[in-house]
Structures are given as structure tokens and as C-alpha cells.
Amino acid sequence: MPSLHRLTLSLALVLAGGTLHATSVAAAEGQSAAAIPYAQIEQLRADRDWLAALSLIERHLNLHRDDARLYRLRVLTLADIGARDRARTLYLARPEAFSAEQAASLNAAGLARRIVWSKLYAVDEATRLEEARAADAAIDAYRADLARSGTPEPASLAYDRLIVLNRLGRHQEVADEFRRLENSGHPVPGYALGAVGDSLLTLRRPDEAALALERAVQADPEDPDLPIQLGYAQLERERYDLALPLLRGLVDARAPWPRAPGARRGYENWPRYDAETNYALARAFGEDLPGAQAMIEPLAAIGPNNADLQATLGSIYMFRGWPSRALERFSIASTLDERNVEARIGQVETLSTLQRYDLARPIHDQLLARYPNEAHVRSMDRSWDMRRGWQARVYAAGGRNRDGGGASPLGNRDREYGVEVATPLIDDRWRLLARSGRRWADFQGDRSVAQRNEVGLGYAYDRLDAQLYLGRDRDGLGGTAIAVGAGWRIDDRFALRARVSRNDAAASLQARASDITGDLYEIGADYRPSERTAVSASLQHWRYDDGNDRDQLSLALDQRLLSRPHLLINGLASVGSGRGSRDDAPYFNPSRDASAEFGIRLDHLAWRRYDRHFRQRLTLSSGAYWQQDYGTAWVPSLRYEHEWQFALGRVLSYGLNWSRPVYDGQREERLGFDAEFRWGE
Template sequence: MPSLHRLTLSLALALAGGTLHATSVAAAEGQAAAAIPYTQIEGLRAERDWLGALSLIERHLAVHRDDGRLYRLRVLTLADIGARDRARALYLARPELFSVEEAANLDAAGLARRIVWSKLYAVDEATRLEEARAADAAIDAYRAQLAASGTAEPASLAYDRLIVLNRLARHQEVADEYQRLERSDRPVPGYALGAVGDSLLTLRRPEDAAQALERAVQADPDDPDLPIQLAYAQLERERYDLALPLLSGLVDARAPWPRAPSARRGYENWPRYDAETNYALARAFGEDLPGAQGMIEPLAAIGPNNADLQATLGSIYMFRGWPSRALERFSIASTLDERNVEARIGQVETLSTLQRYDLARPIHDQLLARYPNEAHVRSMDRKWQVNRGWQARAYAAGGRNRDGGGASPLGNRDREYGLELATPLFDDRWRLLARSGRRWADFQGDRSVAQRNEVGVGYAYDRLDAQLYAGRDRDGLGGTAIAASAGWRIDDRFSLRARASRNDAAASLQARASGITGDLYEVGADYHPSERSAFGATVQHWRYDDGNRRDQLSLSADQRLLSRPHLLVNGLASLGTGRGSRDDAPYFNPSRDASAEFGIRLDHLAWRRYDRHFRQRLTLSSGAYWQQNYGTAWVPSLRYEHEWQFAPGRVLSYGLNWSRPVYDGQREERLGFDAELRWGE
């Protein structure tokens, strides 16, 4: 207790400017004639007994208020004890008592303290950067003062300013100043490299950030935040082989929060918490979403009032394809802490996915107004503009079939190309649509051509999306074409769809060669339990002009078999069956047929740089096809494709496919290609 009383008294004296309790003043006055013990004070300072020295200084300053030497010792001791802002304020009141070197050190220490304050969590958003702006203004004023006096700036001033500039989101200035200092043989010390690394990451320079952060970790291995920053730099370099072991090692090295069965709370271990939550997110980025979910859900159950945990769990749910569940978590996080930017960005993105732009817009606009320089907010706005802006799709496909004997519904050669356009979203629900396409196929020297132009309208709001098109073929065959489609999202996993089309554009070109068109009625259901699984069922009913009625049922399954940061392996399966009402149709129309196909798809992310990437996919499959009166045959297929994403919503894909299908018992070999350019989502 004596030491606690001594600390409390000394700090109170320092912060109150030396005011003493009446009894202390009386005691000091009794020693007025005694000599001031400078030697004893200096000795205590030499022994680093700052509290003892400060206590002795204050007792004698109460009597000798104008003693310059005591005043100087008081300021230096306050700086040594950590009250640097107070020390600088006292020094500025009597600067003549201090040497040039002491003045420079006190100025730098005081400014450094203001910089530390600028990183504290603000009481409200309106004042969150006030301390940083004040620190920046103080640095500028101090620099002007030094320039006016011809005094060289202390080296630490430039390093400290890097921290302030980072806090103010002036990241390019941080990068420029960092390069200048490195070139001038004044390498930035470890304590400022964390801010440098953060700015370089914001500027999307992960290689440079990783170098700076590696030096920072070496300089200060006890800082719990620096290894996490370094791990994110490695993630952004696509070096999961370095980032995941680093974060896993941090989790293992930090003791878990102990919890006794009857304890009201565990022992707080925030470095362990940071390591666990960031390791979980890194696993999510590396395609191990079930593992990430398994780490975060127990933590969120222990700390339901932790806004960051709720937002992190919302991000994982969004990655897993569960926007409704994600929105619930983001909303909870925003309620717990209205300053949580990631939670509000998550709300905008989930509400957009759920087609509720009317609810997302106020949050989006508020984020842009309050955080215009935040990298994540700018990224959110870019996605917002892409999702709501112009949409376009240009495509081309074709193939050549050999050895089929004329039975193929695709002909000897075939081509297809077209363009689809959609206007920007208006009234948060509507788009105007237009599309134009041309198809042709050669059947034993006769060419069947279909060229169609259509206009339409699209509607998307909440659970419902619908489209209506109307158009005509250039040759007028079949009359006006009308197509209506709709989809209904039941929840995050189930959805239904339906389509009705008069003079359908996908009707057989082989039938069209005989002047026959067809109408289509289709219903389907999809089940996506997570990002790793997808199942679908579709029933089609065709009504051809010649009286033929054709029914088809197809089932499909897509199941993830392997997930790695840059490689996804999925197993594929499909079943189908169909029947036609006419045996004498002048086009391929089996009375009964069925198929079963199984395959595997390898999806390799060969290169990625933030929003840009290059993927290659290889799909191998084989199955049995049965046709009434012709028996069963094995049908192999192979597909290889590339995908280039140049920016969000700017994707080019193209591929080659090979197969050996069988029609009316006649096997043919097909080699085809396709290409597609997508603009917008």
C-alpha cells in the first residue's frame, strides 16, 4: 500500500501542476530554509526511481516555485515516467531552461504521445480522426518552428509522421516518404513499419508490404499485431503456404482462454483471440470454409456481444452462400457497434445479393459520406456500381461433327453467336433488356438458320426475379416469339424456377429445317446446401408444330471433393430421361431415352492479383446413353477452358470440348469451341 500511495500522490502532483494538500504544504514550509537536494534527486533519477525523484521534486517546488533547476528536473522526470504530453506543455511554458537537444527530445516525445492518442478508439465517428489531425497539425507547426530557427529536424519526427499519415488514410504519402527515407540511408525503425505495411497493403503493394512487415516483426517480436499484418500481406501475395502456418503458429503459441466450469468469465487473452479470428478468416480465404466456421461459431457463442466476432461470422456465412444468415450477423454487429465498418459493408453486400437495394442504399451512402478514403468502402462502392450498372454478354460457339451419318441434331457443322444487353437498374427493381442472336447448322448440305432480335423487361426484388421477352425471327417462321421466366428464392438453400416460351429460340434447328418450331414449358428446383454442393432438377415439356410432344427430366449434382487455396476438385453426376410422342418426326426425337453421366472437374486458380485472376478448368466425364431400339453406348467427353477476370464484372472465358455422342445408334465425334465476354454481374 505505501508504494500505491506514493504513485497516486506523485501522479496527482504532476497532473495538477504541483498543487499540494494543505498538510504537505505546511511540512514543506518547515523546510524552507533547507538546501534543495539536487544531488539526491539526480541520484534517484540515475537509479531510474522516477517516482521517488518526482515526489522529492514536488515537495521542494511547493516552496521554491521559481527555481529553474527544479522546474527543469520536474519536466525531464515527467517525460521519463511517460507523461510526455504534460512534460512538453510545461517545457513550452519555460523553454529557456532547456538545451537544444532536450527541447528537441521533449518536442518529439510529446508529439509521439499525441500520435499514440490518435490511434485510440474514438467516442463517436465525428471525432474519430480529431487526434490524428491535431497531431498532424502539431507536427507541421513544429517543423515550421525548426525551419525558422535553422534547427535540424530530429530523425524520429519523420518516422512518427508516417504513423499519423497512415491514420489519416494518406497512404500514398506514406509510401513516398518511406521510399525517400530508405533511399536517404535513414531506414525506418521497426515501430513505424507496421503503419508503413498497412499503407502499402491499402495501395495493393503486398510484396513491398511483406518486406516492411518482416523487418517490423524482427525489430519487435513481442508486438502481437505485426505477425497478423504480415500474414495478410502474404495472403494478398497468394502465398497461403506462408500465411496459414504463420497464423496457425500464433494460435498454438498463445495460451487459450482458461474457463473453469463454475467461473463467470475466463481469463482474457486478447492476443489469442486475434490469432484465432484471423486464422479462421485466412482459412476461409483459402477455401477451408467449414474449418473457419467451426472456429468462429464457438467463439461467437461464448461472446455474443462481440461485434467483430459477429461480423466475422457473417463474412464466413456469405462466403458459404448464405446471405440471409450473413445479414443477420452483420445486423447484430452493427447494432452492437455502429462504428464497425466491416459489418455495415457486409450489410450492403448481403442486401444487394438479396435484391433489396432499397434497404442497402442508405447504408451505402452513409459509408461513402463518412469513410470516403477507406479502401474497403471504395471497394464496396465499385461492386455496387457494377451490380447496378450496365450489363452485357457477348458469346460465340460452334463445332464440327464427324462420322455421324446425318443423325446428329447438331448437323455436320454448327455456329451460334449473339449479344445480350441490360440497362442500369432503375427504381431498385427494373431493367430494360435486349438481345440478338444467330444460329445455323448444316444438315447434309442444307443449312438451317435462325436469327432473332428481342426486347424485354426484367424485374428483381427480394425473393422474386422475372423476365419477359418478345421478338421475331428474321425469316418470320413461327410468328412472334414470347418468353416469360421467373424464379423464387425460398431461403438461402432452396429456389424454384419456371419458364414458358412460345417459338422457343432453343428449339431444334433440325426441326426448323423442315419448317417446324416448338414451344417450351419448364419448371425446376435447385438446392445449394453450401458452396460445396449443388443439386438441381428440371422438367421440360416441348410442343412442336407437327404435333410431337416431348417430355424430358434431368437431375444434376455437383459436389466438392477437394478444397485447396488454388485448386478445387468437384465430382459431377447427372441423370436424364425423355420420351417423344412421334416416331416419324424429321428430326432427332427418341421414343424413349435415358442417360447417366459421372465426371470430375478440376478448377485451378493459376494467377490472382486482387480483383484480377486467371483460372483454368478441366472437366472429364463418361456415362451411358440408352435409346429405345438402339441399345446402350458409353459416351465420353472432355472440356478444357480458361477464364480471365480483368476487373469486377469484366470476365472473358473460352474453351474447347470433345465428345463422342451416339444418335440413333450412330456414333459421331464432336469437337467444339465457345467463348463468352461478360460485362457486369
């Protein structure tokens, strides 16, 4: 029976409510418009007591639904409390109740609200741009109405549309409209210049973007995002001298845990977080990778569920040469937030570096389908095509040796040139290979020439890469040439390699002048703990046709000494030792020899604009060379080179070499030149 009691009570309350509502409506039918307290409502609005005013308006509007003045007060009050899209919707339902000035204000405020919504992060990717499209459609409809009525467009409409176009990825339209407004004497106000700067950066026009963003910062110095945008514009202009102090200043100016007056503890300061993470990335771009890592790792430890932090740390690990560690961070970020585009781009880049195109392709294709106009996605796709497409190398080199008395294994003059080609990837693993080269050297008037054509097959998947080449010299000396090489990546730091080559193309031309060829067996190991250190070791065994066996052991170190945004200085060191089994070979073949060399390399980035750059490198070294029966001599060397990158995967480099080596106790002077053009990775 209790349930019946509850049902009876509920029914009684409903009936009572219905009776009371009907009674109040019936009583209201007799009220006149004079009973509506317009003065009280206007006073509440003047006192900015919006909720009390709105409550009074709604109460009387229920009784007088056709009252135009009440309806107008309702719409204006909604606009005043921030419900501007709703206010505009209600205005459009009864536009005759409003003055032209009120109509213009409501339209502008409502459209501005839609624009703000278009900048917010969508709940899912399918609706990411829905609000921006809705705002664009509303602006177009409003402009059409104004055109039909002959009413001039308010100036703010063009400025607001810049924001919408930026959000929609129509960056060229933003740039064109911005220039039109500026040239027609309508300078764009500060609130829209952030969108303009973003579009100009996307169009790779950083100089113009920096000017626009400087104006935006001046107009709204309290906006926490604008200085960061300006910092990136300066980075893309290669003005690290402006960008790094700017971003560091933001970090210093924003306390991590600011306190409100009287508060016992501070609160989270997200503008400080934005400043700190972006400053760390700027340091990474400026070659200070250890410093960037030291900033981000503690933050990621504090907030392990922050997708942006995980993606940022992944980028830094990738810059440092740790693709496996980077992939782990990018995968975590993508799991935490599948909308994080940078994390998914990072997955594609790291998986490609790790030679797992089969895993990278679904992510790559999904990104292209969902974000075809996103600048970073387009850049990822260009890199994808470059890695997987045609690969080629054209090279030439030559030199001249003086004062050596004919002992030089390189001859008095020498030349080398050739071409190497690889097809696009087949089934994510295979490439067809081909190469052709010719080299010659003059030995006291006699020329030794080797010209070879080869075809091959390349395989690269996960940790393993391997190549097989088959070829033959034009003169048939040595018969069929076969070369097999393989490499195994142990982890991000260690790698092993091995090669076996019958009738090897790099065998001594001096030996070839006596119709002697050589086979090569080589093993090696590489250790690269970071981008700042590289150690390599190799052991070679040469087996010549004349019965001579020659062994060579070498160890090399390349260590970063100084890192600046446009200058890298590396220290170089190498040691080597060799021995030959024959003392009477008709070519340079020391019974025992050893060397130790130390040097320095200066790598100066003279100019860069996105994928294009010009670098110059200067390498100086000197070392001791010891040869059995001939003693020790100091050997200096110098190299200067240029590198031009015309586009991603299009690189031309050339350089001059000078050295004073010693062979069989005879010192000579060598001057050499080399050049190559690389197409692809």
C-alpha cells in the first residue's frame, strides 16, 4: 500500500499544480500592459543585476507573450549576461522589435560568440571544425542580408571573419584579406592579429607574421598566447637571439604556483606551463637538447597523464637520436588523447625511422584524411614521400699529388665519378638497386682504370637492413663482383654491421695496375649515446690475388664540444693500425703501420628558411703516422665544404681537401675536390 500512497500524493500535487497554473493564467488574462514593471526592470538592468531583471522579465513575458518591449528587454539582457548566440537567435525570430543599431549589435555579438566557440577544442575529431563552419555560414548569411537591404557591413565583420578563415585552414584567404584591409586604410585590430599571424606562419611567411604578432602583443599584452606565437615567428625567422630571451622572459614572469590574496596555497598556472614547454622546445630547436630534456622530463614525471607533455618529450628524444624511446612517448600521448595531432605525426616519423612503414601507414593515411590542410600533416606527408620514394646519388671526386716520388697509392692524379639509384619501396621493405662508377689514377705515366656497373637488391625492415650487389668491371678483371652487406640495430645506441665483397670496388688502383684485385671482409660496430657523441670501430681483412693478406683496425670518436643555434663545434679523434703479409707487393702495403689523428670541425649554418639551407664546414686535423722501417711523421689535413639543401631530400655538397701525407717515408702534398648531389633520404 505505500506505493499506492505515493502515487495518490503525486497525482494530487500534479492536479494542484495544474489548477494553480490555470488560475494564475486566467487571472493574468485580465491584466493590462500598464501593470508590467518596465521601470523596475530598467533599473535592475542599470544596476547590472541581470539575473533579477531576467527573472522579472520571464515572469511577465509568460503573461504577455506578444509584448514587444518585454521581448526586446529579454534579448538585450541575455546578450548582457553573455548568452549572445541565444540572444541573436531570439532576435532573428522577431527582428521587427529591434532598432537598426540594436540589430547590428546583436548580430555582431552573436557571430563573435560563434567565432569563440570555433576556437575551442572539439569533443571529437568529427566535430572539430563544425563550429567554425557554422560561424562562417552565419557570417555569409548575415552579409547576404545586409547586401539585400543595402546596409553597409560593419567593419568588425571583416575582422571577425579573419579568425574564422584561420580556424578553417583557409590561410591564403586570411593573408589576402589582411593585405586588402591594411591597404584600404582599415588596419586590423589586435584581437584578430593572432589569427593573421598564425596563418602567415602556416604559409611560411615568418617576417610578415612577426610584424603582425608584434602589433597583436602591443594591443593585448595580457594575452598569454600571443607572445608564444611571436616567439615561434622569430624562431622561423632564425632569430634565436630574439626568440629565446622572449620565451625565457615569459617563464620568469609567470610563477608556477601564484597565490590569491589571503590564500593558504597557490593554484595551477597554466600560462606558466605553456611558457615553460614552449621555451623547452625552442631550446631544442636551438641545439640545446640536454637543456630541453632537463626541463620537460620533471614536468612529465609530475603529470604523466598529460598528452602534450608526453608528445613534447617524444620530440626531444627524437632530436637526440632515440627513436625507440620517442615512439614510446608518442604512443602514450596518442593513447591519452587521440586528437593530439603532433603525437600521431611523431608516431609516423619514429616508425619510419625504425623501418616499420607497415605500422606507420595506417596512422599516416588517417592523418591525411582528417587533417588534409594542417601544415604539420602536409610536412609529414612530404617527408613520407621523400623517405619511400626514389633515392639517387651523383658524385665526382678528384685529386692531385705532388712531391711523393711515385709512392702514393692514389697516384699523381686521380678521378672518380658515378651514380647510384634505388627504386621506391616495394612492400614496405624492398628496393631494387643499381650503380655505375668509373675511377682512374695515373702512376708515373701509366693509367689504371676501373669501370663497373652493378645491380642489386636492398632490404630494410625493423632492426635489419641488408644489400646485395652483383656486377662486373668493363675490362673483366677479377670476374664477377659480389657484395653482401648487413646491419643490425640493437637499440637506440648500439648497431652492428658486416660486409663481404668479392672483387671489391674500393680495392687499390695501384694493385689493379698490376692486374691484382682484392676481396674484402669487414665487421664494425657503432655506439651513439646521443646526438653529441658517436663512436665507431671497424676491422677489415683484405685478401689480394697475389696472396697478400692485409688487416686494418680503426676506431673513431666524434664529440660535440659546443652547440649554438647556428654553430656546432665537434672534436674528432681516430686511431688505426694495419699490417700486410707481403713486403714485395707492387702497391703500397706497409708491413706494419699505425696512426693517431685529432681534429676539430666547425659546422656553420649560414642561412636557413624551412626546408632550404646553406651550411659551411671547416675541418682541421693533425696526427702522427708511423710506418715500420720509416719512422713517424706528422700529417696535417684541412677540409672546407659547402652544403646547399634546395628542398627536402635535395642536397648538393662540395668541398676542397688539402693534406700532406707520408708514404714509404716520402712526404707529398695532396689537393682534392669532391662534389655530390643527393636525391631522397
